[in-house]
Amino acid sequence: DSGVTQTPKHLITATGQRVTLRCSPRSGDLSVYWYQQSLDQGLQFLIHYYNGEERAKGNILERFSAQQFPDLHSELNLSSLELGDSALYFCASSASSGVNQPQHFGDGTRLSIL
Amino acid sequence: GESVGLHLPTLSVQEGDNSIINCAYSNSASDYFIWYKQESGKGPQFIIDIRSNMDKRQGQRVTVLLNKTVKHLSLQIAATQPGDSAVYFCAEKASARQLTFGSGTQLTVLP
Numbered sequence: 001d002s003g004v005t006q007t008p009k010h011l012i013t014a015t016g017q018r019v020t021l022r023c024s025p026r027s028g029d030l031s032v033y034w035y036q037q038s039l040d041q042g043l044q045f046l047i048h049y050y051n052g053e054e055r056a057k058g059n060i061l062e063r064f065s066a067q068q069f070p071d072l073h074s075e076l077n078l079s080s081l082e083l084g085d086s087a088l089y090f091c092a093s094s095a096s097s098g099v100n101q102p103q104h105f106g107d108g109t110r111l112s113i114l
Numbered sequence: 115g116e117s118v119g120l121h122l123p124t125l126s127v128q129e130g131d132n133s134i135i136n137c138a139y140s141n142s143a144s145d146y147f148i149w150y151k152q153e154s155g156k157g158p159q160f161i162i163d164i165r166s167n168m169d170k171r172q173g174q175r176v177t178v179l180l181n182k183t184v185k186h187l188s189l190q191i192a193a194t195q196p197g198d199s200a201v202y203f204c205a206e207k208a209s210a211r212q213l214t215f216g217s218g219t220q221l222t223v224l225p
Contacts, residue, residue, distance in 0.1 A: 002157065043158070043203065043215040056211035090157050099207050100146035100165070105157035 003027065006091050006106035014114050018079040021109045025072055025093030031055070032074040033094070033103055034066055038087040049074055050097040078111070086113045122201065124220045133191040135219045137204035142185060146207035149178060149189045152218070153200045161189070161202075191221075199223045 003026035011019055025032050034046040045058035049068035060066075063081075068074040078085060088110050092103035127133045139147065145166040150158035162173045164180050164187075171178050177190040187204050201220050205213040 002159065004157070006157075042217045045212045045214075048211065058212055092157075099211060099213055102148060102160040102163055103213070104160060105150075107155070107157045 002104040002106060004091060004093050004104055004106035006089075006109050008109060009107070010110045010112070012112045012114060013081060015081055015083060017081050018077065019081065019111065021076040021078070021089050021091075021111075023074045023076070023091030023093075023106060025074070025091075026104055029093035029095050029104070030072065031094045031097055031103075032068055032072070033092040034060075034074070034076050035090040035092065035105075036087045037090060037108070043090070046076070048099075055097060081113050083113050086111055122218050122220045124222065126222045126224055127194050128224050129194060129196060131194055133189075133194045133198070133221060135189045135191075135202045135221065137187040137189075137216050137219075139185050139187060139204065139206045139208075139216075140214070141206060141208040142182070144206040144208050147178070147180060147187050148205045148213065149176075149187075150203045150205065150215075151198075151200045152203065158203060194221075194223050196223050196225070 005024040007022045030051045033048045036044045046060040047066050048056040052068050063079050066076045088108045090108045092105045094103045148163040149161040152158045162178050164171045164178045175192045179188045201218040203218045205215045208214045
């Protein structure tokens, strides 16, 4: 058990809808990272938050947004969903802001768009 | 419709043998590398990391080797067990702000 909690585990919705994925980092970790894992593209970095502030953006679509709250949990919001958004979404956490340290992953949210 | 997935390299080893999983990285300026194991239905699990000022680092039953000359990373697993069957990813810190993950290798341990 990595200590990172993601909810829900599975989400099924339709095109055009909006969903929110939630992540609670390991106790004491200040950084939260979001990744998308799809069959044809592997693990893709989306965004990084540290202590409530955005630190880095990767290949995140404008339809997607995230935030990190004062209690350090994070939410990833996906809107105007398309079939291609079907994927596994992972959250990872680490102790500090630097990337040169292990990131600990949750078990992901599987998003299926019908 | 038909789904197209990543064609992961595969490695099959006999239980008890040693496994070597290889990874080529892209950026000669990368200064941090990490190996993850991902079992079906689970998130990536941290195995071991190494900084670019080292050539080798050992953990419990695992060793990571870094060859900066040819931009190559390898993960050696000693006495491979059935529980080691998984997809193994390497990742590099190719930029200051993110890790870049490889596509992974599927390790299958044969009884």
